[in-house]
Amino acid sequence: MAAIQTTGLTKRFGDVVAVRDLNLQVNEGEVFGFLGPNGCGKSTTINMLMDYIRPTDGTATVLGYDAQNETQAIHERxxxxxxxxxxxxxxxxxxxxxxxxxxxxxxxxxxxxxxxxxxxxxxxxxxxxxxxxxxxxxxxxxxxxxxxxxxxxxxxxxxxxxxxxxxxxxxxxxxxxxxxx
Structure with a gap:
């Protein structure tokens, strides 16, 4: 099972696109890191996975739970x-x-x-x-x-x-x- 899975994950802040169409799979047991310059969407992606902010488009699951609809189950694990x-x-x-x-x-x-x-x-x-x-x-x-x-x-x-x-x-x-x- 994927620990983290995103499909078409996108976040816009007005005219600024912080994350565009992110398709990502991080498998259980894997150590995975986002690398990139400041402002490229790393923290924004984490904030969407945690449901601190909502994506504009796309979906995300964390440990098999929907990141926007099963937040409590995610936060407990x-x-x-x-x-x-x-x-x-x-x-x-x-x-x-x-x-x-x-x-x-x-x-x-x-x-x-x-x-x-x-x-x-x-x-x-x-x-x-x-x-x-x-x-x-x-x-x-x-x-x-x-x-x-x-x-x-x-x-x-x-x-x-x-x-x-x-x-x-x-x-x-x-x-x-x-x-x-």
């Missing part, structure tokens, strides 16, 4: 790292993860998730306002991993990271794919 995520600067990394756990009603261990994304116990105890860009990205990825999602959608997961941080993010993503996400 995915984890998302949006392009711009604000953190509560005064809360620790551990409290951010615990908030995500409580919100999703799971019984996961926050420290296990923090370890999966490479944040140490000392880092987890610090307030997120003092985190580097890479640490913030890892924390938000950890929040996306809560609930053991079937699919991760990551918008610009390595944006602003140095080469070492990019390599580490790719390794984390590959490990999650190997786990079945």
């Amino acid at each position: 995915i984890g998302i790292l949006p392009d711009a995520t604000d953190l509560y600067g005064r809360l620790s990394g551990r409290k951010h993860i615990q908030f995500a756990i409580d919100s999703k009603g799971t019984n996961e261990d926050a420290d296990d998730i923090l370890e999966r994304v490479g944040l140490s116990a000392d880092d987890a105890s610090r307030s997120a306002g003092g985190y580097s860009k890479g640490m913030r990205q890892r924390l938000v990825l950890g929040m996306a991993l809560v609930g053991d999602p079937d699919l991760l959608i990551l918008d610009e997961p390595s944006s602003g990271l140095d080469p070492h941080g990019v390599r580490e993010m790719r390794q984390i993503i590959q490990r999650e794919a190997d786990r079945g996400t």
Whole structure:
């Protein structure tokens, strides 16, 4: 089964065509990335898959669910790292993860998730306002991993990271794919 399937997916904003006739299939177990310059429609496509915005034309399915009519079922099975995520600067990394756990009603261990994304116990105890860009990205990825999602959608997961941080993010993503996400 395809994890993501689009047929003729199009989004217009007035006279601007952000996405034109996108036919795409991403298979389960596949690590797939959109590459392209700023403004070419990558985030717009993700926003249509998540039903944050509606397509002008075409269809999309995520994990076999219609992206515009079965949104709740999709959101229950995915984890998302949006392009711009604000953190509560005064809360620790551990409290951010615990908030995500409580919100999703799971019984996961926050420290296990923090370890999966490479944040140490000392880092987890610090307030997120003092985190580097890479640490913030890892924390938000950890929040996306809560609930053991079937699919991760990551918008610009390595944006602003140095080469070492990019390599580490790719390794984390590959490990999650190997786990079945």
